[in-house]
Amino acid sequence: MQIDARRYGLWDLVKLPLQAGPGAAILTGLNSLLSGIVPTLHVVVTASFIDTAIAVLQGSAERSEIYSRLFAVVALIAYSWVSGSAAKLARTKLGLALQEHYHTAITEKRARLHYRHIEDPESWDLISRVTSRPEGQLSDGYNLLLSMAALIFRVLGVLGILISQVWWAAVVIILLSVPLFALAVKSGKASYEASKETEKYRRKSSYLSSILTSRETVDERSLFGYGDPINEMWHERYETARKIEHRVRRKWFIRTKIGSLITAFLSVLIVVVLLNPVLAGDLSIGLFMSLVVATFSLVQMMSWGLGSYVDQLAKFREYLKDLTKFAMLEESDSAQMLPADPAPEFQSLDFKNVSFKYPGMEKYVLRNLSLRMEAGKHYAFVGVNGSGKTTITKLIAGLYDNYSGEILLNGKNLREWDPAELKAMLSIVNQDFAKYYITVRDNIALGDVNHIESDSDWRVNRAIDQVGLAAAVEKLPQGIHTPLGKIKADGQDVSGGEWQRIAMARAIANPAPLRILDEPTAALDPVSESELYQEFERISRGKTTIFISHRLGSTKLADEIFVIDEGRVLEQGTHQELMALNGEYARMYESQRSWYN
Amino acid sequence: MKARPKTQPKTRISLTAIVWRIFKMVIKACPIYFTATCLIGVIHGLSWGLNTYATQFFFDAVATAVTSQTELTMVYLGLLALGGVTVGSQVLNGVHNFMAGALYGLVPGHLVKHIHHKAARIEPICYESPDLLDDINKAEKGAGSSLGLLIVVVVLLTFYLPYFVFMGWYLYRLKPILLLSLVFIFIPVFITQLIRGAVHARLEDESAPLRREVDYYERCICDREYFKETRLLGAYRFFRDLYLTALKAMQQKKWNVELKTNLMEIGMRMLTLAGYFGVLYLLFTALMNGEISIGSFAAVFGSIELMFGIMEEIVANHIGGMTRDLATVRNFIRFLDLPERSGDTERVSFDGGIKFTDVSFAYPGSETKALDHVNLTIRPGETIAIVGQNGAGKSTLVKLLTGLYLPTEGTVEIGGVDSRRISPESIYKGITGVFQKYQRYKLTLQENVQISDLQAQDENHLDAAVAKADLELDQETFPQGYETMLSREFDGVDLSGGQWQRVALARGFYRVHDLIVLDEPTAAIDPLEETRIYHKFAELSKEKTAIIVTHRLGSAKIADRIVVMDQGRIVAVGTHEQLMQEQGKYAEMYQAQAQWYAG
């Protein structure tokens, strides 16, 4: 199953479940429809049973005639009982099928989204609305449609019997249900609007809740003791959202209940009308009794059922609208692609007057930035915090394309590159690198996904050696097959510097010709750092590297250094040239060197 | 002090105990609303019984009217009663459902608050065992189901129980043997639900680790934290496969359980059905033998059907859900019962310094000791630098030093008192710090800083802390000044790595303290700024005890003493000059780093 960029309508509430689990969906459907017909049969059968019983007693019928009626009554009840259980099973199966196919499809769509949407608050709202419990949304929607169909059948059945007795009563019911219906639609819309409004508060409060319970925050939470005040803050947000919903619900209840009072009066009216024929003997007592019971239970169904069904239907409509918007969100073609294999060759990278600001932000992070990098050389970016170094790497990776100016890779516009080729072109160690809670081996082998399955253990081991991680890995209970993090029951965590080296090893295992290392030694100890610098030549032989670091000792490795300041290149040249220039770079370098005299 | 709660025995708490606990919590949360809802529920239930009665009254009237062609007034009276009761019960129904629904919004807020409260009080080390993480996950689910459980119990007791007692009495009076029908209804239902409850509890325990995996792999694919990297690596398929494998395993478990319980349920329902059939037959023969009248036959026939319908409703809507929920609610209670760290409340004065005596520490589930027989004394007012290779145990030492973790062996004395003996709050009172894994809260700048000391809401203090961390509040980066939300997700801005670290520093400085611990506080900060911060810090910490973990050995010089760690042990302590003379680990590290700045 796949989420296509198209309009989603009510019909999809049926289509998607049928696609995900046809057997289960058909079974639930069938069962629901039958459950709409059974009550009508029930009226007829019960009536005939009572009438026959009375007739037998009065001697106007054979005693044996009763057995078939009794059997019919029992059979009907047996059916509705057993089918209930079976339907529950089918529904569970359908839920599982939807989770497997639909939820996965939604996740896939999310994975394909353009990176821009990931950092944009508005689309994030939409995404979180659509993706929370998506399988539940669909199966609830499907069941709702079925229940509505069943209700309609049921009403039609009772109406049918009514029509055969007093036709105009049926007409009155139909006429009266039109405004009831409109009322229900209106309140349904209102409650969806409310849930949209509360979404923001809910998201905020669920974020606070995660601060209060997650493993990541436990150290600060305990030391700073902010548990109780933040808890109060959480509860406040929670209450705000709840109160908004509460108000809407109150309105909804009043409307719905007015509807059901009208229906209640209506059914009394019907009974009054039926009284004459029964007293006159035109209508059997049995049929009269079952009709009365059926009409009154219809009141329940119509008032509650109809009201809440229509209300929910409006909600699902809105959900489908959201789904449509979500499906229409722009994707980036590269998302699910594996990197090209073998990797293309790197020749040069040019920034020409590139200006950039993050979508939705005022501030220009890069301003007319121009620079050129060539194959086989090592480059270093230095600069104060917030000068835009990390942002440059994001642009190179093609995560954003809303920049002005030109970025040319091998002389070709970056926007025109085949995504798979681009992916294969570079490997990045991000400043906020990902810590995957999977085994050490997989963490590193992920660098070369094209060969992750093949026997790449030697490559993993080589990378581990190169970043000096061998001793630490040996200490782990299952060596490189130890799961990291606390997701698996036997998972282990490692120290900050060790995580960073795992990220480094991942980049080293990557065959891409252009390597970007954003603060790769921030958490490394002095010896490992120094070793890494010494090994650097060997590790990066034949590659082009961009090294972003605040440790200026490392810049000596670079053939060319760019000093970035406020999104521009302030100085550029070799270490010697920049020192001679006696500018910003020299100042930074001296300030750091002063510690080592 | 107690042992680590890692292998908490999964005790079975009885249903009554659970209900009682929740009842107390709910009553405390909203006493009037809850009682009112229950009362209206009872009246609503009564109106339902009244409805049956009115229906029978009406039918009897109609039946007699048809056979004897008289007494039309009774018929209209009956109809009036029936109409009145229907309208009344509709109103009650609306009010009751509305109030119950409101409770479903109100109560979980209070219950989850208990969870948060608790989570702040269990020991930090507990978070290192995956079991506990499951428990939190399940507890939150349980808090949601708790009210449902309570309401079902209340409804069963206040509505269904009286109803069935009444029906039992009614049937017994009519014909004693009809009472059997009740037995036929109840026994199978009870057996089914007992088994179902047990099976679901097991499923809950077994599927929690899988659910954790499924959720996590999904995050690896599309959570913000991982999105960029997973995409650039092309690792999507890898994680999707992991995700699907875990998902299928989880689904398989669930399906097996559902299949088993539902098949069993069908079997048991057959038994009930046989009972129903028997009752109908008995009724019919009684009618034939003239033991009961046509009127009461029709009435009983109707009400038995209703009774079976109600039973069905109880099972399907209430007990079924309840047994499913019971497992998660039990988890909720179990979580609230986890041992907390306690101890005497005392004013800890750092005049006593900090003393480690033969301290060892191992993380749960790990055989190697992260700290191995460590002895260390820190004098008040001293500035200490801790250096050492990655994984040497520096961060671990810091966690013991702040009292976050307790030693597995040996004692840590903070201000002269054993950290095991005093309450954590007393220890934390004068301590602040910046951890290596500092947090980036999706809150405003002001909240991000003040979160370290929410009691001391003080503007001047805030300015001072921000200034100490050299965080410039320029209009471009922080458009709303202190009120700037630091999260794109909540309509705010994002910061660069170094800017975030300065926010963390400001947070550390904001808290009123005697002891400050900084674990790699400048890893992401640019050189000029770093130099400035260290000089400033040396200035600031003159009267305070300060501990800095650092890989920048040059900056360690500002310390009075430097502690060198290696593989969980302290290998040397001394001033920079002393250590350089010793030509040991420190000198080696120092040289390794300094060579890059030579010439």
Ligand SMILES: Nc1ncnc2c1ncn2[C@@H]1O[C@H](COP(=O)(O)OP(=O)(O)OP(=O)(O)O)[C@@H](O)[C@H]1O
């Ligand atoms: N996702 C984002 N959305 C909005 N603004 C951002 C985002 N990421 C960074 N910024 C802003 O862009 C500017 C440049 O950030 P960038 O991360 O490129 O800096 P940097 O040079 O890498 O700094 P550091 O040395 O601290 O890592 C910063 O002022 C930051 O506030």
Ligand SMILES: Nc1ncnc2c1ncn2[C@@H]1O[C@H](COP(=O)(O)OP(=O)(O)OP(=O)(O)O)[C@@H](O)[C@H]1O
């Ligand atoms: N949460 C944890 N669970 C299990 N083992 C851990 C955990 N955290 C750290 N370890 C292990 O304990 C040892 C000490 O870790 P610690 O974080 O104290 O090192 P560190 O000296 O701070 O290193 P770094 O310089 O890299 O930050 C390491 O071998 C590490 O792998």
Ligand SMILES: [Mg+2]
């Ligand atoms: Mg950066």
Ligand SMILES: [Mg+2]
């Ligand atoms: Mg550390």
